[in-house]
Amino acid sequence: MSYFRENIEKMAGYEPGFQPKSTDVVKLNTNENPYPASPKVFEAIKNITPENLRRYPQPSSDSFREAAAKIFNVKSENIICTNGGDELLDMAIRAICDENRPLAYPTPTYSLYPVLAQIQNCPAIEIPFDSEFNLPAKLASAGAALTILCNPNAPSGTFISKQEIAQLSQEIKGVLLIDEAYVDFAEDNCLDLIKKHDNVIILRSMSKGYSLAGLRFGFGIANENLLAGINKTKDSYNVDAIAIAAATAAIKDQAYFKQNVEKVKAERKRLTAELTELGFEVMPSRTNFVFAKSVKTRAIDIYDKLKENNIYVRYWAYPDIKDNLRISIGTPEQNNKLIGELKKITAQG
Numbered sequence: 001m002s003y004f005r006e007n008i009e010k011m012a013g014y015e016p017g018f019q020p021k022s023t024d025v026v027k028l029n030t031n032e033n034p035y036p037a038s039p040k041v042f043e044a045i046k047n048i049t050p051e052n053l054r055r056y057p058q059p060s061s062d063s064f065r066e067a068a069a070k071i072f073n074v075k076s077e078n079i080i081c082t083n084g085g086d087e088l089l090d091m092a093i094r095a096i097c098d099e100n101r102p103l104a105y106p107t108p109t110y111s112l113y114p115v116l117a118q119i120q121n122c123p124a125i126e127i128p129f130d131s132e133f134n135l136p137a138k139l140a141s142a143g144a145a146l147t148i149l150c151n152p153n154a155p156s157g158t159f160i161s162k163q164e165i166a167q168l169s170q171e172i173k174g175v176l177l178i179d180e181a182y183v184d185f186a187e188d189n190c191l192d193l194i195k196k197h198d199n200v201i202i203l204r205s206m207s208k209g210y211s212l213a214g215l216r217f218g219f220g221i222a223n224e225n226l227l228a229g230i231n232k233t234k235d236s237y238n239v240d241a242i243a244i245a246a247a248t249a250a251i252k253d254q255a256y257f258k259q260n261v262e263k264v265k266a267e268r269k270r271l272t273a274e275l276t277e278l279g280f281e282v283m284p285s286r287t288n289f290v291f292a293k294s295v296k297t298r299a300i301d302i303y304d305k306l307k308e309n310n311i312y313v314r315y316w317a318y319p320d321i322k323d324n325l326r327i328s329i330g331t332p333e334q335n336n337k338l339i340g341e342l343k344k345i346t347a348q349g
């Protein structure tokens with residue numbers, strides 16, 4: 001006899017990228033920002049008092065919502081704060097999907113989506129991207145209660161234009177969640193779609209552009225009615241007091257954030273050129289990682305050899321992406337180490 005629901009019994013669970021114990025490695029496998037968060041974040045953490053921790057935190061992270069509302073030119077009521085962007089995905093799927101109300105998304109994409117669908121026991125309609133990662137036409141007519149579009153997409157790093165997404169939000173019947181976890185590194189975003197389309201919710205993360213992956217803080221931006229429904233699935237105190245203080249300090253320091261993003265983008269350009277020079281086919285990235293197809297040497301062999309040299313990148317053995325490596329953008333020094341090793345590996349063939 002199993003203790004678990006049938007769908008839980010059958011599923012494998014999400015597999016996060018490897019977290020090496022040693023810090024003396026070049027870790028380019030989970031799309032963390034290579035630079036530390038704003039010094040203001042650490043000041044805010046230092047200023048936490050015993051009283052702040054004795055009490056429960058603000059249930060809706062109001063300090064953060066007020067600060068973010070000013071930056072994004074929306075009302076606080078248009079923002080919901082979550083324990084990482086991942087929690088927003090989980091809440092939206094729990095609020096919207098069930099056995100008769102499917103989830104749809106193009107593939108390949110963030111591998112957490114099917115896992116959340118399995119937990120919720122809702123059908124997952126997967127619609128493949130073409131080789132250039134254009135928006136699949138069939139997504140609009142899939143008949144899903146919730147459609148997730150990761151834009152820029154992971155692991156491809158590619159970007160679909162706001163015009164095309166606006167069209168999609170008009171055509172679909174259900175809710176469209178645009179996962180913009182990586183949008184801080186792109187030139188455009190879909191934020192203003194929430195003003196015209198009451199079925200659109202934007203996901204944002206503090207893990208990538210703001211260097212706070214360890215803090216666990218994300219947020220959603222949408223029409224108030226849509227948020228009211230999703231809010232019903234929220235834990236009463238889903239984000240802790242330290243996270244609220246730190247994330248608020250980070251989002252307020254836009255100058256520091258923009259400077260870091262520019263540094264990552266400059267290295268993205270350089271790494272893309274170097275990888276292309278080495279014979280990789282690199283998708284145009286609008287994120288803090290690149291998706292590189294290895295034409296000559298097997299991607300798994302490169303992954304293994306890099307690992308032997310304490311350089312970690314991400315590899316998936318799935319048939320559609322098994323020739324690719326996803327490489328997070330590191331500091332110039334980290335990227336130099338990676339390029340140096342890749343030169344040796346590709347020379348060996």
Ligand SMILES: Cc1ncc(COP(=O)(O)O)c(C=O)c1O
Nearest residue numbers: 084085086110154181205207218
């Ligand atoms: C596409 C995508 N969406 C959402 C997230 C969630 O980010 P977090 O929960 O760290 O805010 C990630 C994290 O890697 C991601 O890759």
